[in-house]
Amino acid sequence: MDTAREMTRESLPIKCLEAVILGIYLTNGLIGTERFPISFKTQFSGNYFHHVVLGVCFNGRYGTLGMSRREALMDKPLVFRTLSDLIFEFEECYNNYFHSLKKVKIGQYVTHDSHSFQQIEWKHLVLTTSRTTREEQRKELEKHSREMRMKVNRGVWNKGNCLRFRPACESNSGTLACEILKTSSAHSPVKERQRGKSLSPRRGQLSPQRRLNRRDKSPAITERKPRELSMLNDVGYQIRI
DSSP, rough: HHHHHHHHHHHOOOOHHHHHHHHHHHTTTTTTEEEEEEEEEEETTTTEEHHHHHHHEEEEEEEEEEOOSGGGOOOEEESSSSSHHHHHHHHHHHHTTEEEEEEEEEEEOOSOOOOOOOOOOOOEEEETTTTTTTHHOOOOOOOOHHHHOOOHHOOOOSSSOSSSEEEEEOOTOOEEEHHHOOSSSOOOOOOOOOOOSSOOOOOOOOOOHHHHOOOOOSSOOOOOOOOOOOOSSOOEEEEOO
């Protein structure tokens, strides 16, 4: 998030990867909006090219946010019913530019917690288009999107989060209430401190003989003579003190 804030402040030219980070920053906190990275590897004239966009899911529709030299390879409206339809749309756009799609990498949903230290998972699902058929790709994409929806419905946003939900009781309307459970360990009981008493262990009182033999280790305060504000060293540089 610090990188995204710096990009908005400096307003310098960015590429597709920086556009994904900026898209996560600008859509952070939008209720019901899920974001995930989508990476592409293509081949053209014997050379390989890489591109990444930010996938967006809202109200059961898929789209993308991103930046590219080609208008068809960046933003996509939220009109695709399935994730596979969105990926196949990108594949057709690459074919129009004479690029053959080799690999597609799809990550998991990005958390909306701006203070989270969890890293972005860029390649939770990897599809090699040359080794799989269109139908196999569709099955894998639908399986991935279904798993992500199940995690959202259960309240498990990301691996490592300390927040999860479980059904607690059934209300009159038939809906299940959700109880928030914290996975942190139970705190130790707090001791009550009585007035005038300390919780630290008491020390035995010193005997009179030991008290008399105890030396005062504090250094004696000696009067210091006022020093001059400036003096010359051997080389001749003026040093201020």
